[in-house]
Amino acid sequence: MSIPIMQLKLHKLNMKLKEPFRTSFGTFQDKEFFITEVIDVKGNHGYGESVAFSSPWYTEETVKTSLHVMEDFLIPILKENEISHPDQVSELFQPIKRNNMAKSALEGAVWDLYAKRENQSLAKALGGEKNEIEVGVSIGIKPTVQELLDTIQESVDEGYKRIKIKIKPGWDLDILKAVRNKFPDLPMMADANSAYSLKDIGHLQKFDELDLMMIEQPLGSDDIVDHAKLQSELKTPICLDESIHSLETAKKAVELGSCKIINIKIGRVGGLTEAKKIHDFCMARNIAVWCGGMLESGVGRAHNIALTTLNQFVLPGDTAGSSKYWEKDIIKPEVVVENGIIQVPEQPGIGYEMDDTAMNEYVEWTKVFHF
Known part of the structure; x- marks a missing residue:
């Protein structure tokens, strides 16, 4: 039975974070x-969300390139x-190279509609089998440092199960x-x-004294070879993020x-x-996985919650x-x-309703595509 899509809408939003978010690759507060x-x-x-940033800091994709790829391809x-099942969407998108964030934004909406x-x-x-994550x-x-400690204290008081701290040379050990x-x-x-x-192996080895759960993506964003050399020199587990963009790269990294x-x-x-395929592979190989965040709005967070109900998500994710x-x-x-717990919604689809008042406040424009 097909999923008869009648209309597709692209809503361009701009939301302001409560405070600037700083990483080793940049700082921003407005999220488009x-x-x-x-x-x-x-x-x-059915609703999905794009997660590309305005600048190509994290990957090569940006808000503008996502629009181009979604609209034109x-x-x-x-x-x-x-389409009879959302799994077909990634197959249909296969001829278009990379641009994974653009693909995900559309596939996610189809998954929500299907559910x-x-x-x-x-979920x-x-x-997925979990009722809470x-x-x-x-x-x-x-x-x-004091501001960091105060922020961590707030999160600890709120009961979060794990704290991830952004680091860079000069702001690390x-x-x-x-x-x-x-x-x-x-x-x-x-x-x-x-x-x-x-070149920083000696420095990174000192992190072993700190009893960290993991160091995430210390080396090049496309690298899996140097990370293997580094992991052999560290007791602290390395977690890969940017380097894993498909089941194929996950297999090679492992x-x-x-x-x-x-x-x-x-x-x-x-x-x-594709996320589910990577999860299933890691489950078979006993590799721990967790769900990372991209400063999503509630729609993207809802998708993250649903994914995290799969059994091999054994570590707390970033879905604050x-x-x-x-x-x-x-x-x-x-x-x-x-x-530190989110109850997984049981309602159909992502399990949350859209807040039209808030949407109207943040939407810059909407484009409608008739099928």
Whole structure:
């Protein structure tokens, strides 16, 4: 039975984070992105979200390139083909190289629509079994150590199960030591966003003293070879993020011994279908996975929640509550974290309603495509 899409809408939004978010590759506070919406003949609505940033810091994709690829290549493919299951979307998009975030934005909306048509939650449609998920929080680089410690204290008080701290050369070992001294038992990890090279092995080996859960993506964003060399010299597990953009790269990284943990981000790998394939492979190989965040609005967070219900997501992800980053989110109810736990919604699809008032406040324009 096909999924009869009648209309597709691209909504361009701009939302302001509560405070600037700093990483080793840049600082920003305004987040521009797309909400994708597909509507079937019965009036069901499915929603997805693009996660590319305005500048090509994280990957080569940007908000503008996502629009170009969706509008000129991917949406025409959806219009020309009949789809009976969301898994087909990634197959149809295969001839278009990379541009995974653009692909994911559209595929996610189809997944949500499919789940609603099947009258089941997106989590169940993906094969998830958890009713609740544990989550952590990602904390950007702060102007001072004291501000970082205060922010971590807030997150600890709120019950988050794990703290991720952004680092870069000059803001790393001493900072992490200060955190560890104040929070001796805190589950914490360091995220380098490719800020180091193999010349830093001696420096990175000192991180072994800090009892970190992992160091995320210390070396090049496309690298799996040097990470294997580094992992052989470290006791601390390496987690790969930017280097993993497909099942194929995940397999190669595991085979080489480049990492012991993989961060699965839906947008980075091209959508839920590919994310699930990577999860299944890691489960078979006993590689721990967790779901990373891209400062999503509630729609993207809802997709992350659904994915995290799969069994091999054994480490807390980055899906913090809406209020951690936004004054007002675009879904209702907003994503709420209680003592580091999110209850997985049972309603059909992503399990959250769109907040039309908030959408109207943030939407810059909408473009409609008729099928």
